[in-house]
Amino acid sequence: QQQVKQSPQSLIVQKGGISIINCAYENTAFDYFPWYQQFPGKGPALLIAIRPDVSEKKEGRFTISFNKSAKQFSLHIMDSQPGDSATYFCAASSAGNKLTFGGGTRVLVKP
């Protein structure tokens, strides 16, 4: 059972554009929603995270939007740069327990 569904699987964006990645979850007990960034040959690195008591969180060029009623959350990368080219994973956990990851989105930023 895939508890966290992520889309799209891949996207291409021009430098300076906005990348948008969406995730949907099923388990209403989830209370922590992080996004991880992974470069080839490296492990995932925490990018930004949100809890369901807020609808949006922004850190630099990265913003999470959270819709509790729809059980959806998304990552927006503003002013995308070639260095942002990576695979992005959404994830979720409940009560600080193990993370359940989405399937990943490969982002390519063209110069």
Added chain:
Amino acid sequence: GAGVSQSPRYKVAKRGQDVALRCDPISGHVSLFWYQQALGQGPEFLTYFQNEAQLDKSGLPSDRFFAERPEGSVSTLKIQRTQQEDSAVYLCASSSRGVRQAGGEKLFFGSGTQLSVL
């Protein structure tokens, strides 16, 4: 060390061989997780340790998989009688707090061990 260290970086095994994968977490980190990442997929949970206690092994796919963390620091993931379907990247992650503690869900991942079973 400054980060989570995993060795070997790459491992090629013949089907039926036993393998052992090592993880050195960040010094002092209480929690240690193992994840399996198939090609083009997201990481999938295998097992969790809090100090030396294995509190959750619900993700281990079969009894061929065994993990230990005897002194609450270094951990080893052992796979017996490897099969082709075991080919994946095995990721180790650590956290400074236990699960259900504030900040316990913030994981630091190593670069993984890429296992290829021929």
